Amino acid sequence: MRYKNWLTIAGLIFYTTTWANDQNIPMVVGPCITCHGIAGSSVGPAMPTIAGREKEGFIEIMEAYRDNERFSTVMGRLAKGYTDADFKIMADYFCQQAIVHYPQNVDSAKVEKGRKLHNKYCETCHEEGGCEDSESYNLFTGQRMSYLQYNLADFLNGNRDMPKRMEKYLLKMMKEQGEESIDDLVHFYGSQKSVK
């Protein structure tokens, strides 16, 4: 019985290694694709897309997870297991993948409201409709609307610390435009396609 288990494990290791080599996937990226998908585009409602961004920003995010400077449920623990050189390999791999945009049910009236809200309250820091983001390296483009909703909820219910200046803008928006403004923004970001 033991012997048989060992064979199965050996077989699995062999299978994963050859498969990874076939696809030219660096070994350190293996664990990442089990959650983020082979090309880094979201594979589930609560999973972010990590494909197609700027390498520098990708690496900063990984460093922030490792150093407990960015809120996370799983990434903080994971990132501690890797070196700076590994982060670079991960960035090289995922940043060259094109973002896959899943069809999302966007309401065009909400998109238009969201666009105006974004320009007024968010664009200062999240440039180009959240497509390119020089200050915080956050990318809203290509994210599933469900992920963006969870993401914003984490800030609003206090799970994740909000940068003070962002808090000011977000609370001001909700006060002036009502709580449904959050939903309008989610529809706007969900409709955004270009990365740069």
Ligand code: HEC
């Ligand atoms: C167990 C599933 C899982 C694995 C494995 C995993 N991730 Fe993640 N990743 C997540 C989740 C969930 C988030 C959202 C933050 C959180 O809650 O941890 C995330 C967030 C990220 C983000 C930030 C996305 C954003 O826009 O905020 C990056 C970059 C990232 N992961 C890269 C990686 C890399 C590189 C690896 C391989 C070392 C990896 N992830 C492995 C689940 C995973």
Ligand code: HEC
């Ligand atoms: C003054 C600058 C500033 C303004 C204005 C601002 N933000 Fe942010 N935002 C940031 C920074 C910095 C972060 C990164 C925080 C972190 O990683 O903990 C961030 C992070 C986020 C994230 C998380 C992204 C991710 O990948 O995890 C979302 C969503 C977000 N902002 C939405 C908004 C919305 C919506 C508005 C407008 C109502 C807004 N922000 C206005 C600076 C700002």
